[in-house]
Structure formats: C-alpha cells, structure tokens
Amino acid sequence: MRVLVATAVPVERDAVARAFPGPVPAREVPLPGVVLQRLPGGYDLLAAGVGPALAAASTATALTAAALDGAPYDLVVSAGIGGGFLPDAPLGSLVVADEITAADLGADTPDGFVPVTELGFGTVIHRPPESLVREVVSATGARAGTVLTVSTVTGTAARATALRARHPRALAEAMEGFGVAEAAAVHGVPVLELRAVSNPVGPRDRAAWRIGDALSALTAGFGKLAPALESWKTHDRTH
Numbered sequence: 001m002r003v004l005v006a007t008a009v010p011v012e013r014d015a016v017a018r019a020f021p022g023p024v025p026a027r028e029v030p031l032p033g034v035v036l037q038r039l040p041g042g043y044d045l046l047a048a049g050v051g052p053a054l055a056a057a058s059t060a061t062a063l064t065a066a067a068l069d070g071a072p073y074d075l076v077v078s079a080g081i082g083g084g085f086l087p088d089a090p091l092g093s094l095v096v097a098d099e100i101t102a103a104d105l106g107a108d109t110p111d112g113f114v115p116v117t118e119l120g121f122g123t124v125i126h127r128p129p130e131s132l133v134r135e136v137v138s139a140t141g142a143r144a145g146t147v148l149t150v151s152t153v154t155g156t157a158a159r160a161t162a163l164r165a166r167h168p169r170a171l172a173e174a175m176e177g178f179g180v181a182e183a184a185a186v187h188g189v190p191v192l193e194l195r196a197v198s199n200p201v202g203p204r205d206r207a208a209w210r211i212g213d214a215l216s217a218l219t220a221g222f223g224k225l226a227p228a229l230e231s232w233k234t235h236d237r238t239h
C-alpha cells in the first residue's frame with residue numbers, strides 16, 4: 001500500500017518517522033518545491049508547510065509526481081498537532097476526522113458566517129472512508145469527530161464558542177487538513193486526518209501548549225495506525 005503522510009512542519013514529520021524504526025533509513029526524494037522522505041513499506045512523508053494553501057500545493061505536487069511515475073498513492077494522511085475542544089479532546093489525546101471541514105471558507109455577513117457552498121461554490125467538507133475511520137479508532141483509541149481547518153488559529157473564548165456552535169461535532173482545529181483533502185480529492189485518492197492535541201482551542205495561552213506530549217502521541221498513534229491501514233486495505237475499502 002502506498003501512503004503519503006503530509007505534516008505541516010519537519011518536527012511533525014520526524015515524529016511520524018519515529019513510528020517506523022528500522023535498519024533502512026529514509027531515502028530523500030526531491031520533487032519540484034518539496035522533498036519526500038521515503039520509508040520502506042510504502043510510506044512517503046512530506047513536510048508540506050503550514051496552512052491550507054501551501055499544504056494543498058505541496059500535497060498535489062507529491063500526488064502528481066507519483067501518478068506520472070505510474071505508482072499512485074492509495075491513501076493520503078494529513079497528520080500533526082492541533083488544538084482540541086475541551087473537554088472532549090484533552091491535551092495529548094488523538095483525534096481522527098470523520099469530517100474535514102473548512103471552517104472559515106465563506107463570507108462574513110451581518111447575519112453571520114455563510115459557507116462558500118451557500119454562495120454557490122466548491123465544497124467545505126471532505127469525508128474520509130467510514131470503514132477506515134472505524135479501523136483507526138479501534139487501533140489507536142483516537143476519538144472520531146469533525147476536525148476544522150482554519151487559516152487563523154483560534155485565540156479567544158468567543159471564537160471557540162462560535163466555532164463549536166456552528167460545528168457541534170468539532171473535536172479539534174488545525175490548519176492543513178482541508179488543503180490536503182482538496183488535493184487528494186482532485187486525484188481521487190482517499191484521505192484521512194489524524195491530530196494529536198497540543199493545546200486547547202480557546203484563549204491564547206502559550207504556557208499551556210504541550211507540543212512534546214502531542215508529538216509523542218503522534219508517534220504512538222502511527223505505530224498502531226500502520227497495521228490498521230494494512231487491515232483496511234485487505235478487508236474493506238468500499239465505504
């Protein structure tokens with residue numbers, strides 16, 4: 001199975017790589033504008049950049065290169081740290097997206113936020129395969145729910161409350177998932193998003209970040225995810 005894992009930054013990519021210890025080191029595969037770390041077993045890791053636009057561009061580059069090589073990916077995983085909506089997604093916990101939602105793609109109006117779909121354009125939700133989400137929940141203990149993609153990190157209680165009111169199933173927010181999912185959708189490849197919670201979504205408090213704990217949770221999660229993906233590939237890729 002060929003899997004592309006897109007993190008935002010190298011420290012997240014390296015946390016994923018630690019889940020695949022082995023005698024053979026990652027091989028660097030340079031592509032226009034991005035470099036893949038190729039692991040044995042079909043995993044390519046990509047530090048795709050921060051934010052939905054750069055993440056989409058980098059992921060699309062990797063997907064296109066693989067397709068032109070005649071070795072397309074079977075799955076794209078957007079992975080990294082994220083903010084968790086307390087108390088449902090506590091610090092250090094894992095969240096897997098059953099919906100990847102662009103939370104701020106739309107228009108502000110006197111009556112509130114209007115998603116871009118209601119303006120007649122595009123999409124704001126991508127749904128990973130249900131059977132895959134179930135496998136990930138059972139293998140890793142991650143909670144399943146909506147993961148929001150935002151271009152502005154939430155920094156106030158008012159914004160956190162407004163987001164949760166619009167998206168009652170939201171467990172986490174991050175900045176890349178929707179971009180990665182858009183690129184995957186263009187290529188017809190299924191997508192997954194896995195986030196390890198590093199900070200609460202709410203009032204800005206850098207002292208409350210637990211980035212080290214979240215990166216450790218990401219490594220542990222991927223250690224359990226790889227066998228689950230193999231099982232999903234073999235048994236049920238239909239839903």
Ligand SMILES: O=C(O)c1cccc(C(=O)CC[C@H]2O[C@@H](n3cnc4c(=O)[nH]cnc43)[C@H](O)[C@@H]2O)c1
Binds near residue numbers: 084152153175201204
């Ligand atoms: O300066 C701040 O207050 C602040 C708070 C949280 C995160 C940041 C970042 O610049 C990290 C962005 C990076 O990490 C992911 N991430 C982690 N936590 C969150 C979050 O609460 N909301 C959105 N994104 C988050 C994100 O995917 C980026 O890759 C700064």
